[in-house]
Amino acid sequence: MKRDRHGKIIELIGRYDIETQEELAEKLNEAGFQVTQATVSRDIRELKLTKMTMGDRQRYVAVREHSRQMGEKYIGILRDGFVSMDVAQNILVIKTVSGMAMAVAAALDALHWQDIVGCIAGDDTVFCAIRTAEDTLQVMDKLRKMMKEL
Structure with missing residues (x-):
């Protein structure tokens, strides 16, 4: 139980x-x-x-990696690399600063958000597979809130 x-x-x-x-x-x-x-x-x-x-x-x-400090580092990576995002049904497409896509994808994976199934990164683009189209909108909202703290 x-x-x-x-x-x-x-x-x-x-x-x-x-x-x-x-x-x-x-x-x-x-x-x-x-x-x-x-x-x-x-x-x-x-x-x-x-x-x-x-x-x-x-x-x-739930920050499963080393500590809360590590969670804040991941958020810092997201903020440093993030340029924009768009949605295609249950795929979240994140544009990053050139060369930052892999770091942004790794940071998203390390945050262990249940809605994100996984991420694939290129040089300046991250594709995130999200469970549902509705969940994709929620993930986008969470990311927008994080970016406002800049």
Whole structure:
């Protein structure tokens, strides 16, 4: 039960901008997990989730690489290399500074967003396969929020 709940938490924070323990508990309850705020608090601690600022909000993230500092480095790479983006159904096309596409693709992969299935990079273009066309719009929104922090 706990393993399933932890898996669902990782899925939910990858899919939604969840800012509070109460929001997370509500999403878990909607998904059929009967939890209290105290349980969610323990789960957050056990999963080593952290809050990261995205735009004008904070949200829970699971930074699986070394630390929160590494997560911020990945976001820095995205900001440094990002030029523009466009969508073709469930494919997100990101234009980058020349020579930065592989770094941007690696940074996106390292963030472990559940909606992104994988990325392919050239010299100045990244193709991201997204689960659905609707998810693609959500990923674009997350990226726009990150770029506003410049």
